[in-house]
Amino acid sequence: xxxxxxxxxxxxxxxxxxxxxxxxxxxxxxxxxxxxxxxxxxxxxxxxxxxxxxxxxxxxxxxxxxxxxxxxxxxxxxxxxxxxxxxxxxxxxxxxxxxxxxxxxxxxxxxxxxxxxxxxxxxxxxxxxxxxxxxxxxxxxxxxxxxxxxxxxxxxxxxxxxxxxxxxxxxxxxxxxxxxxxxxxxxxxxxxxxxxxxxxxxxxxxxxxxxxxxxxxxxxxxxxxxxxxxxxxxxxxxxxxxxxxxxxxxxxxxxxxxxxxxxxxxxxxxxxxxxxxxxxxxxxxxxxxxxxxxxxxxxxxxxxxxxxxxxxx
Ligand SMILES: [Zn+2]
Numbered sequence: 001x002x003x004x005x006x007x008x009x010x011x012x013x014x015x016x017x018x019x020x021x022x023x024x025x026x027x028x029x030x031x032x033x034x035x036x037x038x039x040x041x042x043x044x045x046x047x048x049x050x051x052x053x054x055x056x057x058x059x060x061x062x063x064x065x066x067x068x069x070x071x072x073x074x075x076x077x078x079x080x081x082x083x084x085x086x087x088x089x090x091x092x093x094x095x096x097x098x099x100x101x102x103x104x105x106x107x108x109x110x111x112x113x114x115x116x117x118x119x120x121x122x123x124x125x126x127x128x129x130x131x132x133x134x135x136x137x138x139x140x141x142x143x144x145x146x147x148x149x150x151x152x153x154x155x156x157x158x159x160x161x162x163x164x165x166x167x168x169x170x171x172x173x174x175x176x177x178x179x180x181x182x183x184x185x186x187x188x189x190x191x192x193x194x195x196x197x198x199x200x201x202x203x204x205x206x207x208x209x210x211x212x213x214x215x216x217x218x219x220x221x222x223x224x225x226x227x228x229x230x231x232x233x234x235x236x237x238x239x240x241x242x243x244x245x246x247x248x249x250x251x252x253x254x255x256x257x258x259x260x261x262x263x264x265x266x267x268x269x270x271x272x273x274x275x276x277x278x279x280x281x282x283x284x285x286x287x288x289x290x291x292x293x294x295x296x297x298x299x300x301x302x303x304x305x306x307x308x309x310x311x312x313x
Contacts, residue, residue, distance in 0.1 A: 003310040004112065005034070006105035008048040009123040014127060015091035020128065021293040022126065022140040022180075030124050030289075033299030035167040037220060039307055044118065046300030048125065050069045051099070051148065055087075055107050059144050059150040059178050063134050065228030068142050072096045083084045085137045089093045099127055099142040106149035106243075109286045114157050114241070120277075120285040120309050122246070122302070128290040130172035131197060132155035139170070139197055145288050147178040153241050154184055163239035165230070165273055167266070168247020168290040169257030169287075171210065172202035175245065181205040186237040188230040190222060192250070192257050209233045215258035222250075226272055234276045236259075241284040243279045244250060248292030248301040263304040285309065 012024040034040040056065055063193040068091065073081035075093040083091040102125035109121035131139030131144055146164055153159045164179070166172040166189035176199075179185040188208050193201055193212030200213045211225050234242075248266065277283050287309065292298035307313035 001119045002044055002117070003306065004044040004046050004109065005124055005306070006046045006048045006109050006121055006123040008101040008105070010094060010101045011048070011124070013094035015092055016267050020088070020090070020239030022128070024126070025295055026292065026298055027124055027126060028304045029295035034306065037303045039303065039310060039312060042312065043309060046108070048123065049103040050100035051103035055141055055148050056103055057132055057151050058155060059147045059151060060132070064137065068099060068137060069096055074226045077158060077207070080224050089140055090136050091261065093118045095127070095142065096258050101125065102127055102292055103143050103148045103240070104127065106145040106286060106288050107152050113284045113286055114153065115182050119283050120308055121287070122309060123286070123288040124302070125289055128247070129288050130166060130168060130175050130247070132174040133172070133177055136239040141202055144178055145212050146245050147171040147175050149286055149288070150179070150185060157234050157239045160184060161237055161239050161241065162241045163234055163237055164243045164245065164252050164254055165189070166245035166247070166290070167250065167269055168245055168248035168302060169254070169259050170196055170247065170291060170294070172219045172245055173197050173199045176200060176204055176208055176210060186239065187235055190225050192259055194218070195257070196197070215286040216260060218260035219262060220259060223268060224266060228271060231272060231276065231302070235279070238280045239276070241286070242273055244273065244285060244287035245290045246287045246305060248298050250307050251297040251301055252296060253294045254292065254296040256291065263276060263300050266301045267304040267313060270305050
């Protein structure tokens with residue numbers, strides 16, 4: 001099997017202040033754990049290109065794109081200027097480039113997987129994407145990387161049906177907004193509720209299987225949701241490709257959420273997604289990093305996820 005990891009140094013240059021949990025060290029922690037676990041050398045390493053505007057514009061309005069591009073602070077000597085898009089989403093001098101690399105990774109991985117060059121891929125990218133609304137950035141997210149890649153797969157490659165699996169602790173409101181009512185796309189997720197961004201608990205279309213769960217929900221309860229709700233919907237949809245919004249902030253050591261998942265749960269969920277992909281989608285999976293803020297738990301969880309993607313576990 002060939003599994004690639006896409007990333008780019010620009011994704012570490014975007015930062016929002018030393019206090020901010022969505023920090024460049026997250027990507028370093030992933031890199032370090034992949035090396036320590038000795039699976040780094042078994043992965044194909046690819047540089048993320050910058051996304052084309054046409055790809056981003058399939059999901060986001062011109063205004064939303066311009067608001068990021070035009071407010072990026074100038075690169076000054078101190079490198080300390082920030083522009084706030086909301087209370088916890090900031091731009092620094094590198095944020096525009098990082099956002100293009102993040103979306104570009106997802107699109108390039110999609111191209112390579114559909115071309116059959118790769119079995120699957122993980123994009124170690126930031127900023128994350130699943131909170132970015134079509135009309136505005138929010139919640140640490142500038143552009144919806146997974147949504148952009150999913151639209152690219154359908155509009156450019158002509159796929160008829162895709163699925164998006166989101167296992168971040170937070171509701172992927174941006175992805176839901178981009179595809180609510182679009183019968184080509186099935187989105188399945190669980191998310192802590194009530195919790196940021198305080199959405200997702202209502203009915204948002206038959207193609208949305210987004211399951212709210214209370215704080216302190218653990219892996220065995222999540223596995224029941226995956227088996228009872230996600231898998232039947234995924235098999236009925238028969239996706240030709242599966243995208244994963246891979247957030248690891250439902251880990252029990254992560255302080256941004258209050259859920260109780262561990263590495264083995266991420267491995268198990270990844271195995272279930274792999275089985276669906278093998279049955280319906282020629283194994284095609286593109287997974288993109290979303291949240292995950294405890295650096296050690298994040299690194300270990302990505303290792304567990306990637307071991308399964310690479311057929312090593
Ligand atoms: Zn999250």
